[in-house]
Amino acid sequence: MIKIDFSIALAIALSLMLGTLFFLWIGEGRAKEEREGKRAEHLHQCPFCTYLFFDTPGEEVQHCPRCHSLLTRDDLKEKK
Numbered sequence: 768m769i770k771i772d773f774s775i776a777l778a779i780a781l782s783l784m785l786g787t788l789f790f791l792w793i794g795e796g797r798a799k800e801e802r803e804g805k806r807a808e809h810l811h812q813c814p815f816c817t818y819l820f821f822d823t824p825g826e827e828v829q830h831c832p833r834c835h836s837l838l839t840r841d842d843l844k845e846k847k
């Protein structure tokens with residue numbers, strides 16, 4: 768049988784808990800980056816008034832909330 772000192776057992780338990788928290792933290796960071804990346808895909812800048820806005824998914828023609836210009840997907844992609 769393996770004899771383990773109390774301090775070593777405590778150190779192993781704390782290491783396992785900290786390791787678990789570390790990997791959960793890394794996983795949450797990656798999930799957050801992915802969410803923000805998807806959000807950035809829908810962020811556009813109006814070429815006329817430079818206003819930043821989120822597009823309406825599924826609509827071919829977008830409309831700037833500030834200057835009310837009609838913008839196609841091609842107009843929005845050219846400025847990136």
Ligand SMILES: [Zn+2]
Pocket residue numbers: 813814815816817818831832833834835836
């Ligand atoms: Zn505009």
